[in-house]
Amino acid sequence: MAQIWPIGGGKGGSGKSFLASALGRVLASHGKKTLLIDLDLGAANLHTMIEVPYPEKGFSDFLRKKISSLQDAVVRTPMENLFLISGANDNLDVANLPYEQKLKTMRAISRLDYDCILIDLGAGTSFNTLDFFMISQNGIFVATPEPTSIENIYRLVRAIYFRRIRHYYNAAEFKNLEEQSLLAFGSGASSKPELLMQTVKKIHPQKGFDLERDLDSFKFNLVLNQVRKQDNAEIGRQICRVIERHLGFHILFAGNVSYDDHVHDAICQRVSFLDRYPYTRTANDLRELGKQMMYPAGEQLQILYS
Ligand SMILES: Nc1ncnc2c1ncn2[C@@H]1O[C@H](COP(=O)(O)OP(=O)(O)OP(=O)(O)O)[C@@H](O)[C@H]1O
Ligand SMILES: [Mg+2]
Incomplete structure (x- = not known):
């Protein structure tokens, strides 16, 4: 089964597409059959970064049922072992896909026969981005070491947290849950998923238990890109600690x-x-990151913290 790495970030221009293309190359150069999927629908440009001038087919052909299998949307790149599903040719109307289509896409992605799949996602907290980010437990957040970018990462993690809780309820139940949370904690509850979670645990203990286990299973990663010499090299670790302290998300x-x-x-x-x-130095950093990605999750923890 493929290792799937969705790549997201709160802010445009942090380097998601550049990292997806470069890490894809590193993995492919190690002999991993690697697929890049451009799901920045409406603003897809990954093909340009991997020297595929104008992909003759792509994800939109799958959505519009011109092809029946997602594999048929794959194009070769000039590099051996590196393949692409382009998001170019997509109209803006796919920027927010109906959930059924997303589910169909996620199932199709998880059945593809590759060693590694990297998914380039749009900036921000659109439902497309949130849902595709949770397609696997290995999502990579990309931020730059600037306060604005860091704030956006925090916002993105919070939106993912809310969205995950939302998955456990239908619309009416979720509305009721929000109301209960507001009653218990006041207006601040609407921006704090951890308070919503406390309400879940109180009124639906079994769901609360399942959700907590579900959230714990995610092993999201943070990469800081465009780090300059004068930047504090520890800031990435500090951001992870702040997110964990405030949201309980590891x-x-x-x-x-x-x-x-x-x-x-x-x-x-x-x-x-x-x-x-x-x-x-940047090329070296990218090769190191790529190497870390090739280790299974258990070993990865050790390597990341060594
Ligand atoms: N490590 C880096 N060093 C210097 N410049 C970089 C680095 N990474 C990215 N950039 C610059 O940032 C620009 C934006 O990168 P990229 O297109 O990958 O961002 P993105 O997060 O995918 O943006 P969007 O959200 O708009 O899709 C690149 O065109 C490049 O000029
Ligand atoms: Mg991009």
Whole structure:
């Protein structure tokens, strides 16, 4: 079964697509059959970063039932072992897919026959992003070491938390739950998923228990990108601690990726950054991250915290 890595982040431009393309290359270079899926629907541009000028087919063909199997939407890239499902050609009307279509897509993704699947997601907290981010327990958050980006990560984690609780209820039940939470905790409850969770535990103890186990099973990772020399190298760990303290959501700090002007040059020239600038610190960071991803979750914990 493929290891699936959704890549999301609260803020546009933090480097999700660049990291997806670069990490995909690292995994492919280690012989892993790797698939990149561009689900930044409405703003898909991953193909440009992996030298596929204009993909002749993609995800929209699957949605519009032009093809019956998601595998048929896959295109080759110039790199051996690296494949793409492009999100280009999609109209803005797919930017918020009906839940049934998302479920169908998620099932189709989990049946694809690859070693590693990386999913590039849109910025922000749209339902598409939240739902696809939870397709696997290994989601990667990408942020830059700036307060605005960090705030957005916090917001994204909080939205994921709310969305997960929402999955356990139908619309009427969830509305009732929110009302109970407001009664118990006042207006602040609407922005604090941990208070909603306390209400769940109080009025539906079994659901509360199941939800807690479910949330605990997620092993989300944080990558800080565009880190400059003068930035505090510890900030990633600090963010994870703050999120854990306030939301009770455990996030692993996976590492920093250094800022390098050559990233811009490589993207403009439509060449692989890793191939053109392999001896930079950024390339080294990316190779290290890719190596960590190849370890199963149990071992990964040890490596990440060593
Ligand atoms: N490590 C880095 N060093 C220097 N520049 C970088 C780095 N990573 C990304 N960038 C710059 O940031 C820009 C945005 O990156 P990218 O398109 O990957 O962001 P994104 O998070 O996918 O944005 P969006 O949310 O709009 O899809 C790139 O065009 C590149 O110029
Ligand atoms: Mg992007």
